[in-house]
Amino acid sequence: MAGRFIISKDKTGVFRFKLVAGNGQTLAVSEGYASKAACVNGVEATRRHAVDAKIDDSALEPLRL
Template sequence: MGKFVITTRKNGEFQFKLNAANGQTILASEGYTTRAACDNGIESVKKNASDDKHYERKTSSNNKPFFNLKAGNGQVIGTSELYESEAARENGIESVKKNAPEAAVADETQA
């Protein structure tokens, strides 16, 4: 089963990553200034992950496929890694759809 991992960045912001069952990161958030905002981001991923219309399929400047997961308001709530192929990107999206809704949350912030 997948897992959200919450960490603190060097600048003090909170960030979450969604890891698949094998531990590979499949989605990462931007930085949040508060823990509550980070928690809201995780809830938004859980709520929006299963709906394909929330995935924005993109290509990076070096022609690598990736995707953004967007909330209902159009705001990006998570970004994938760069993939070697569009097929691999689709597998990543399917992994988020499968793992996010029931994923546990692990807090690895320094209190």
């Protein structure tokens, strides 16, 4: 099953999206958006830019595999 974006509106009226993996795990949660249209634009921007996104590792510890 492919991942999906879920758009919701919280108690304060702010829209957010989250990216959920096929196994149901939440991978990312967006900032708050004042309108649903702005939230959908955020989803589309994430789709466009995540494909070529690089990892900027600013962690103080090295990765141990």
